[in-house]
Amino acid sequence: MPRSRHVDAFNHDEEAAGYDRDVENEDDPIRAGYAALLDWLVEHARIDRTSRVVELGSGTGNLTARLPRAREIVCVDVSTEMTAIARAKLGRRPDVRFEACDLLEWFDRDSAPVDAIVSSYAIHHLTDDEKADLFGRMHARVVPGGRLALGDLMFETAADRGWMLEKYRDLGRAHVAEGIQEEFFWDLARAREELGALGFAVETQRFSDLSWAVAATRCA
């Protein structure tokens, strides 16, 4: 079974206790646009009571808690500590269940079709080649007409990475520069091309300097 290469490094067990406080600080460029982006994903996932939904990297359940009632929502995250917080928020939702699993590996564990796949701020923990693998798995799993609603830290083009790194170093935002260097913020132009080639119709929306969302419908 494939596991993403850096899954252990990006398991958020150690960040779990402070995570929800941290995401409220939208003055931090990494968190800017967080709440609006999550709301946009909910709107663009087009989930209803008949939908089978998968959320990748569900964390403390902030996106899950915004989703309307569905037939089933499977929340996939490797962190048991983040998931414990999500369980406490969502324990009363009979449509939600949790799986402790790597998000690439999940596609080999479960083979049932899904109507929508949602994810916020998790896929940047996969390398660009792993993202391409994930997009292929998503395409194979989502039903025709099904939806992806994915929000994350991204650069509009690969060329933006270098000057953004310099910008945040110059601004003295060392943790942002560190994130740009050590994590795998999306190259949105590449993702758009890969999703389009698979047969998705793609729409994008920017929420801050670094946060973007992608909604994609499987056409072919």
Ligand SMILES: C[S@@+](CC[C@H](N)C(=O)[O-])C[C@H]1O[C@@H](n2cnc3c(N)ncnc32)[C@H](O)[C@@H]1O
């Ligand atoms: C930055 S948090 C985002 C959480 C939540 N989706 C949100 O928007 O607040 C990233 C989450 O992805 C999980 N994660 C990172 N890499 C993963 C992987 N390869 N497989 C499964 N979960 C992963 C982490 O444990 C963490 O809970």
